[in-house]
Amino acid sequence: xPLRLEIKRKLAQRSxxxxxxxxxxxxxxxxxxxxxxxxxxWNYQSQTMAKSFEVAELPVRSAKFIARKQWxxxxxxxxxxxVYNYNTMxxxxxxEAHTDYIRCVAVHPNLPYVLSSSDDMLIKLWDWDKGWVCxxxxxxxxxxxxxxxxxxxxxxxxxxxxLDRTIKIWNLGSPDPNFxxxxxxxxxxxxxxxxxxxxxxxxxxxxxHTAKVWDYQTKSCVxxxxxxxxxxxxxxxxxxxxxxxxxxxxxxVRIWHSTTxxxxxxxxxxxxxxxxxGYLKGSRRVVIGYDEGTIMVKLGREEPVASMDNSGKxxxxxxxxxxxxxxxxxxxxxxIADGERxxxxxxxxxxxxxxxxxxxxxxxxxxxxxxxxxxxxxYTALAWRNRSFGSALEFVWSSDGEYAVRESxxxxxxxxxxxxxxxxxxxxxxxxxIFGGTVLAMCSNDFICFYDWAECRLIRRIDxxxxxxxxxxxxxxxxxxxxxxxxxxxxNRDVVASYLDSKMAVDEQGVEDAFELLHEMNERVRxxxxxxxxxxxxxxxxxxxxxxxxxxxxMSHLDRPMYLLGYLASQSKVYLIDKEFNVxxxxxxxxxxxxxxxxxxxxxxxxxxxxxxxxxxxxxSVARFLESRGMIEDALEVATDPDYRFDLAMQLGRLxxxxxxxxxxxxxxxxxxxxxxxxxxxKLEMAEECLKHAVDLSGLLLLYSSLGDAEGISKLAxxxxxxxxxxxxxxxxxxxxxxxxxxxxxxxxxRIPEAALxxxxxxxxxxxxxxxIWRKDLNKVxxxxxxxxxxxxxxxxxxxxxxxxxxxxxxxxxxxxxYPPAEEYINxxxxxxxxxxxxxxxxxxxxxxxxxxxxxxxxxxxxQNEEEYTExxxxxxxxxxxxxxxxDSTDGAVLVNGTxxxxxxxxxxx
Numbered sequence: 001x002p003l004r005l006e007i008k009r010k011l012a013q014r015s016x017x018x019x020x021x022x023x024x025x026x027x028x029x030x031x032x033x034x035x036x037x038x039x040x041x042w043n044y045q046s047q048t049m050a051k052s053f054e055v056a057e058l059p060v061r062s063a064k065f066i067a068r069k070q071w072x073x074x075x076x077x078x079x080x081x082x083v084y085n086y087n088t089m090x091x092x093x094x095x096e097a098h099t100d101y102i103r104c105v106a107v108h109p110n111l112p113y114v115l116s117s118s119d120d121m122l123i124k125l126w127d128w129d130k131g132w133v134c135x136x137x138x139x140x141x142x143x144x145x146x147x148x149x150x151x152x153x154x155x156x157x158x159x160x161x162x163l164d165r166t167i168k169i170w171n172l173g174s175p176d177p178n179f180x181x182x183x184x185x186x187x188x189x190x191x192x193x194x195x196x197x198x199x200x201x202x203x204x205x206x207x208x209h210t211a212k213v214w215d216y217q218t219k220s221c222v223x224x225x226x227x228x229x230x231x232x233x234x235x236x237x238x239x240x241x242x243x244x245x246x247x248x249x250x251x252x253v254r255i256w257h258s259t260t261x262x263x264x265x266x267x268x269x270x271x272x273x274x275x276x277x278g279y280l281k282g283s284r285r286v287v288i289g290y291d292e293g294t295i296m297v298k299l300g301r302e303e304p305v306a307s308m309d310n311s312g313k314x315x316x317x318x319x320x321x322x323x324x325x326x327x328x329x330x331x332x333x334x335x336i337a338d339g340e341r342x343x344x345x346x347x348x349x350x351x352x353x354x355x356x357x358x359x360x361x362x363x364x365x366x367x368x369x370x371x372x373x374x375x376x377x378x379y380t381a382l383a384w385r386n387r388s389f390g391s392a393l394e395f396v397w398s399s400d401g402e403y404a405v406r407e408s409x410x411x412x413x414x415x416x417x418x419x420x421x422x423x424x425x426x427x428x429x430x431x432x433x434i435f436g437g438t439v440l441a442m443c444s445n446d447f448i449c450f451y452d453w454a455e456c457r458l459i460r461r462i463d464x465x466x467x468x469x470x471x472x473x474x475x476x477x478x479x480x481x482x483x484x485x486x487x488x489x490x491x492n493r494d495v496v497a498s499y500l501d502s503k504m505a506v507d508e509q510g511v512e513d514a515f516e517l518l519h520e521m522n523e524r525v526r527x528x529x530x531x532x533x534x535x536x537x538x539x540x541x542x543x544x545x546x547x548x549x550x551x552x553x554x555m556s557h558l559d560r561p562m563y564l565l566g567y568l569a570s571q572s573k574v575y576l577i578d579k580e581f582n583v584x585x586x587x588x589x590x591x592x593x594x595x596x597x598x599x600x601x602x603x604x605x606x607x608x609x610x611x612x613x614x615x616x617x618x619x620x621s622v623a624r625f626l627e628s629r630g631m632i633e634d635a636l637e638v639a640t641d642p643d644y645r646f647d648l649a650m651q652l653g654r655l656x657x658x659x660x661x662x663x664x665x666x667x668x669x670x671x672x673x674x675x676x677x678x679x680x681x682x683k684l685e686m687a688e689e690c691l692k693h694a695v696d697l698s699g700l701l702l703l704y705s706s707l708g709d710a711e712g713i714s715k716l717a718x719x720x721x722x723x724x725x726x727x728x729x730x731x732x733x734x735x736x737x738x739x740x741x742x743x744x745x746x747x748x749x750x751r752i753p754e755a756a757l758x759x760x761x762x763x764x765x766x767x768x769x770x771x772x773i774w775r776k777d778l779n780k781v782x783x784x785x786x787x788x789x790x791x792x793x794x795x796x797x798x799x800x801x802x803x804x805x806x807x808x809x810x811x812x813x814x815x816x817x818x819y820p821p822a823e824e825y826i827n828x829x830x831x832x833x834x835x836x837x838x839x840x841x842x843x844x845x846x847x848x849x850x851x852x853x854x855x856x857x858x859x860x861x862x863x864q865n866e867e868e869y870t871e872x873x874x875x876x877x878x879x880x881x882x883x884x885x886x887x888d889s890t891d892g893a894v895l896v897n898g899t900x901x902x903x904x905x906x907x908x909x910x
Contacts, residue, residue: 007265007297010044025280028043037055061075123170137175254266271291273291376390477533483524649661701713747770750777
């Protein structure tokens with residue numbers, strides 16, 4: 001059976017011929033040395049070149065990271081070793097190491113040593129703590145030494161591969177090899193040690209087109225891997241997966257099972273010859289160097305092989321080793337925050353005879369099945385004893401403890417609880433996946449078919465591309481997860497049972513009413529579990545969510561990929577595991593789930609009985625759920641957060657509740673919101689109180705002026721003046737007819753031009769006084785402009801209707817300060833809107849038009865007197881230039897004889 005490894009290409013970069021590759025242990029970097037003499041560092045996350053070193057004009061056949069020193073060490077065909085700091089790009093060291101091409105450099109895992117091998121048939125050991133002095137030379141090969149590599153299980157030994165067709169094993173400190181393997185019929189290009197488990201194996205690749213696995217304790221060949229059609233140039237045992245990877249000058253990379261030695265896959269990316277393979281312990285990334293560039297692939301899935309039973313016992317597989325932890329071993333007095341790693345004691349449970357690709361407890365937790373390598377083994381969960389085994393590509397449990405295996409795409413077997421085969425099925429379609437649970441499901445690429453466990457009769461076919469299936473413990477609800485969304489369905493078991501009992505013929509679609517679609521959610525489920533009627537899952541962006549009745553709530557934003565294990569009701573926690581086998585818990589109250597479920601079902605009486613059992617700190621979550629259901633009144637009763645309760649009260653128009661919250665919180669914004677709502681609903685007394693609390697002077701002005709409340713406006717004027725809100729204060733005073741106070745406010749605010757204009761319009765008797773102040777102020781800026789200001793007492797002829805305006809002022813003053821109530825507005829609405837000055841002037845004209853005794857009218861007499869006065873004035877002034885000041889200018893510009901004065905005085909804007 002194939003390993004079914006997912007292989008995803010993560011980086012593809014074209015370049016000159018790549019002679020070696022290496023992965024950085026912590027940074028997302030690939031180190032590639034090129035035949036052109038350059039060393040590059042590629043960032044596989046950003047898909048860009050991070051750094052580049054021009055090392056030599058000749059090929060650089062080997063380069064490695066020395067991460068603990070932030071160095072890169074490179075050996076080239078110019079016989080020199082060079083060391084660079086990859087952060088500063090500085091050259092740390094350069095020295096001549098050999099008398100011929102340097103084929104390989106290898107870095108000791110923890111000591112300050114670098115090994116180099118060369119075409120001069122020597123291997124040398126260099127100590128960087130001693131200034132890169134050569135501390136040992138290893139002689140013995142009779143041809144080019146192509147590769148050297150340290151033994152990860154015994155770092156005091158290393159192996160060397162040579163074109164003299166041998167592999168030699170050496171000890172540091174000894175000049176002679178421990179032993180020699182006559183490995184191949186032609187030269188040996190590469191060698192690598194087995195890193196996982198206890199097997200004392202190494203692998204070699206040769207120009208005889210084969211790779212061979214050796215036991216270096218018995219010095220015997222364990223297996224020959226045949227299939228490449230050209231020289232084998234690179235080999236490795238993968239440190240995390242049960243695979244061997246070989247690369248050849250035939251352009252292919254072959255993946256072999258490291259236990260069965262079966263060829264699992266062949267990769268060909270069309271980049272010509274393969275020269276190097278790089279990997280890293282703890283990572284599933286593999287990087288390959290070709291004639292025309294670099295490829296990085298990710299092998300297998302990151303999801304850990306683990307399972308948790310209902311009591312909190314977790315079993316997981318690390319390679320072939322099986323380990324167990326118990327969540328209950330963490331004492332109740334140990335306070336662990338949500339998302340923190342649990343301090344669990346790991347116990348060795350045993351080993352597995354096959355490489356586990358899946359591991360799953362049966363429903364009661366007594367047995368655990370391990371599936372992989374085309375086989376399954378059922379173990380007892382406590383003692384780890386083998387109870388049953390067989391062939392299987394996939395294995396699934398039923399909710400009652402029966403199980404089914406998929407032996408191939410055309411053969412599925414069902415077994416009873418006592419491990420006896422009950423039935424063998426050959427589906428009419430290609431079964432790519434099977435799922436267990438309440439009923440047995442078989443999937444093709446386009447649809448899923450459900451069958452009963454007893455007779456394997458078709459229940460229902462649903463046309464959907466299924467990635468996973470999750471059954472609730474009750475057996476009434478199921479989630480079908482696809483690539484982009486998931487569907488929550490209700491299983492009508494009574495309908496199915498009566499249909500099957502009736503022995504009626506079922507068509508190819510099955511029982512029509514077997515499933516009822518409840519909800520469709522546009523999210524991808526990575527892993528999921530059911531807790532009652534609540535579906536907990538993490539999505540494609542690694543948010544931990546739960547869904548009750550189609551309502552999705554986010555529990556946490558996960559900072560890295562995590563996978564759901566299960567739920568412990570006694571601790572009210574859902575548990576997750578990451579790829580490093582760290583276990584984390586997140587609180588999810590069963591009472592909260594039960595309450596939401598009852599609300600969704602419409603059973604509000606029982607829901608209210610459950611509510612007191614939910615801690616207060618979760619009540620806001622409950623309230624938001626109720627609000628989303630349109631139950632705002634109930635949400636207001638449950639919510640505890642003042643801000644949230646205020647918003648709910650405002651939605652409901654419950655002004656008294658909102659007022660009590662605003663009083664408690666004392667927030668200006670809340671008072672203002674409440675005031676606006678009270679005003680719009682006609683509750684003016686409350687509106688006034690709220691606007692006062694909010695210090696909303698504009699709102700108060702609107703309210704008082706609408707009510708005709710002179711006393712309120714008077715108080716508001718004082719308050720506005722105290723707070724420096726001069727615009728509001730001015731409007732209040734103006735509304736009250738307190739013109740003198742308005743003038744004084746403008747003067748105090750240094751708005752003197754506006755004060756002059758206002759006096760001209762409303763208080764002519766004050767104009768001279770204001771002009772004097774204006775002149776004094778303007779004199780600081782432009783004395784000439786100040787002299788140009790005209791005073792009506794000096795030049796009454798320049799001010800139209802001046803005497804009329806004075807007379808109107810004295811008449812109007814009698815009625816200022818009288819405030820009829822707003823209800824009398826109707827009596828004044830139809831009165832003439834003619835300005836007072838114009839009305840007064842019309843009255844004068846009517847009187848003046850009455851004939852005098854000599855037949856002349858007052859008007860004619862006034863015109864004659866005015867002409868005589870003008871002639872006298874002109875005679876007195878002679879040829880003196882007349883100065884005319886436009887006192888009505890609103891922008892502060894002073895007009896002298898119709899021309900704007902050249903001055904920089906600027907009037908503050910209103």
